[in-house]
Amino acid sequence: MKYSTFIALIVAILLSMVVSKIIYFGFTPNYAADIFNKQAFKSRLDHDVYQYRVLSKAMLYAVDDWLGKDMPAQGADARILINTNNGSQRFYLAFYYLNALFLILTAILTVLLVDLPDAFTFSAAEKTLITFLVPITIGITQFTVACYDVSSYFFQLLILYIFLRFNHRQFWGTMIAVCALLIVSTTNRESSALSVSIIAVLLLTQYGFVRKSLIAIAAMAVCFLATYVALRILVVDPQHLHIVNIQMGNLLIDTNAMGLFFWLLFFYLPMAMAGEAENRWLIGLYFLFSLPYILTCLKDGVMWEVRLYIPLLLGSLFLSKLYVSAHVLRITSLIGDLKALFQKNTAASHNR
Secondary structure, three states, rough: OOOOHHHHHHHHHHHHHHHHHHHHHHOOOEEOOOOOOOHHHHHHHOOOHHHHOOOHHHHHHHHHHHHHOOOOOOEOOOHHHHHHHEEHHHHHHHHHHHHHHHHHHHHHHHHHHHOOOOEEEOHHHHHHHHHHHHHHHHHHHHEEEOOOOOHHHHHHHHHHHHHHHHOOOOOOHHHHHHHHHHHHHHHOOOHHHHHHHHHHHHHHHHHOOOHHHHHHHHHHHHHHHHHHHHHHHHHHHHHHHOOOOOOOHHHHHHHHHHHOOOOHHHHHHHHHOOOOHHHHHHHHHHHHHHHHHHHHHHHHHHOOHHHHHHHHHHHHHHHHHHHHOOOOOOOOHHHHHHHHHHHHHHHHHHHO
């Protein structure tokens, strides 16, 4: 391991610890924060779409049980009781430890990704920026407390790392690992679909529309959809079925408008960082492939919960500096060819 990478890993770990401590103890999350005991958590997150995020809940309960060896379930600081009647300091700590652990792991993967040889064109200064930006941005979005968000970012970056690190050496072995992780990630949160989007973009641009790319994309889609459907068949809570339907007019509410500004600002950032026009087109293609997720957020989500944008930001940051010179399929070349063809046909029609 290079000395610079080692230092970056230490910085990423310490920064993640500091950010987590500040968020959970320097401030008290207060938005949708009436979940700080197990009973309140279950009453809110054991139905609707949340009931299918089984992995993250299992991990949260496991941390709570582990803390139970030394701490009582009852009792909490006044700041927690303000949000949750009969709140549990132990359950609050379970959120803190779980999310702090996955923030550290996400930060570690960020460092490993930016240091991948022949994968990205980050300068030394940009590597340092990304190492600080990712944990801090994830941290400030945790005013909405959840047990599945930060772990989902870890799975997203782990899938990206494994693909970029190994696909040129052992393509099918890498895709088997990616598909397996997609299944696990989907039991954690449905945003795993964005991993399908970004790997599909990479497959098509690196290899083109060849058989192995199309088979790999189909395999990922099947793994995601099969897991998604299986969870909805196996996990049933008919007493609490409820369809969330927030009207588009709510986007004009002040807090939601601020959320949309966050989306726009952090869409601008990777676009501004993009090394080439090709990188900007890749980000656009990633957003195109991610439209089902984006439209779902706009329709059913609360834009003030800016955590919803983080998976899109993570993918965009790495696409902004992806090394594209060796790609078989260049979007800019395709667009240039289409323009030339259009101009040729237009000129021919005028000559007639």
